[in-house]
Amino acid sequence: MTDGTQTELDGLLRTAGIRLGEAQRHRLGWLVGRYGAPTVQIAHDGRRGGGVIILTEPPSGATAELFYHTLTPGCAVVIPLSENPGFDFLKSKLTEFGTVGPSAEGPHEMWWGGIGWSRFLAAADGCTVRPRVISYYPYGTDPVAIRALQHSLETFELDSHVEPIAAELGEEVLCFEKAEFIARMWSRYREPLLFVEAGAVLREAPLLPSSLGCDVALHKWNRWEMSAQTLYLGRTAGAEQLLQAWHHLAASHPTIWEGYLLDQAWSHASSHGPLDTVWLPRSYHALTGDLAANRAIIVHAQPTTTTELGPDPSFAGMVRAARRAGRTGARDAFMVMTSRAAADNGVAVILRDIEANEAGAVAATVEAVTGAFARDCGGFGRFELSLCGWQDDVSTAREAARLARYRVLEIAPGQKIAGDFFASAAAEATRCHLIP
Structure with a gap:
């Protein structure tokens, strides 16, 4: 330009x-x-x-x-x-x-x-930044599937790293084992990484994510369910933050399935900074036997469906509304800011009624409250903003803030945000604690 x-x-x-x-x-x-x-x-x-x-x-x-x-x-x-x-x-x-x-x-x-995606896919062929393709397979896996992946990597002259790992459950690799493997590869290599599951086959060189120059790229099922079968990580701070969050969550919750934990790691990284995410097309996540597989770039042998999200179907239902049409919902903080205050206390601001107000009024209030915290944090070390359309959303956000022991402030679109908004809230909280 x-x-x-x-x-x-x-x-x-x-x-x-x-x-x-x-x-x-x-x-x-x-x-x-x-x-x-x-x-x-x-x-x-x-x-x-x-x-x-x-x-x-x-x-x-x-x-x-x-x-x-x-x-x-x-x-x-x-x-x-x-x-x-x-x-x-x-x-x-x-x-x-x-x-x-x-x-x-x-x-x-x-x-x-x-x-x-036709315009981007056509342009990706000329990309000079080539990712290192990484994958693993559990010891004892049938080597035929591994050879198919390695042969396709050699065909397109892609740098790669494919290794056997000792999985705790034999042939089933847990999420924390996958995240740990990718974290090791991140430390070992300097180029962008493209993880694909063992058993996958490349039909073309997978250059779309690197040609777009994003932080991370992955595929979503049904517009909200994140899949970790194809995962691109650019050499950026945002990608590293996502990987670290996913690795930590997977180690802390080893029994929860990888798609949900990746979703939560993405929410964390996206709310803490301007994570540049690309949602990969189906051609990067096709399944063997799909009608689209003939035109695919990456074909996976292992299906990812709603029935495989985890052992508790009701739990999956709880999180479906969290990210409608690519939008962060009330279950996640939309934005997180930290201050230079030497304090570990936090304040949660709930912006209510966003469904019932004009976009301009909501946007102006978001800008006003984030700007107020940047100018005067009031002694709070951390600020989280939640956008709530309905009263149920407000209740959910309040409960999350209460569990985190945050000071809770509720505002409405169009409300005037004074320059000492957070300082006044901190002073009020102090007065409340002093009242016997």
């Missing part, structure tokens, strides 16, 4: 009142460089041949349908306030390419998507 294009993009963002963090701004500029000039658009205005379309207001159902039918594969849709549930319907109609998490400088989640 030229200097002139960068200046035009910065001017467009200022005019539209859009705040982006450095990582979000980088991803948006990357899209502009590949798709063309950006525009801020709300309603249907005719079929478009290409370009980046930035949406700042959630469209109604009818408007979303009209907008969807104006799009072509030459268009990229960017939603810089994608934490707002009003965008869910439109996002569910589009192919979800990725998200970039919030930060103090850009306190919103940025979502990007479009019509299919």
Whole structure:
């Protein structure tokens, strides 16, 4: 992207009142460089041949349908306030390419998507950054399946590391053993890593994640269930934080299945910094026998289905609503900030009624409360923000904050946030403790 294009993009963002963090701004500029000039658009205005379309207001159902039918594969849709549930319907109609998490400088989640992956897949062939493909197999595994993977790696001249490991349960590898293996590979090698399960076969060189330059890339089933059968980690701080969180959770909860723990690790990393995530297409996660397997890049022999999420089906049901259409839900803190205060106390702010208010009012309040904490933390060492649409969400967030022994503050969209908002809350908490 030229200097002139960068200046035009910065001017467009200022005019539209859009705040982006450095990582979000980088991803948006990357899209502009590949798709063309950006525009801020709300309603249907005719079929478009290409370009980046930035949406700042959630469209109604009818408007979303009209907008969807104006799009072509030459268009990229960017939603810089994608934490707002009003965008869910439109996002569910589009192919979800990725998200970039919030930060103090850009306190919103940025979502990007479009019509299919064909444009990216075609461009990935020219990528010069090649990942190291890693995998393992338990001792005693049938070597035929391993040879198929190794043969495909040799065919595409990919650097790789495939080794046998001693699994506690024989031929079944537990999540903490997988996370531990990937953590060892992270320490051993310097290039980006692409983990694939043993038994997989590569039909083409898997260069899409490295060509996109993201922190992490993985596949989601049913728009929310994360799979660890194909997992890309770029050589970034965000990828390392995700891996560390997953490794720690897996070691602490060895009986919980890997997809859920990876989901929780992703939530942790994304809320603590602007994690640039790509949601890989099905071609990177096809199964043997699928109709799509003939056009796949990675074909897995081991299926991942809702019946294999874990031993307790009701537990899986509890977490399904946590990430609807790529949006972080009330069960997870949307954003976490730490201060320089020498304290281990925390404050949880619950922003309620986001379903019933305009996106602009919700966004302004998010910016106001995160900005207030950045300027004056009030002596709190940690700040967590939860976005709640309904009273049940508020109750869930309150209970989570109570268990963490956080001070709980509840606010509404449009509420004025004073500069001493957190200092006043800390003083009030001190007064309450002094009252006999």
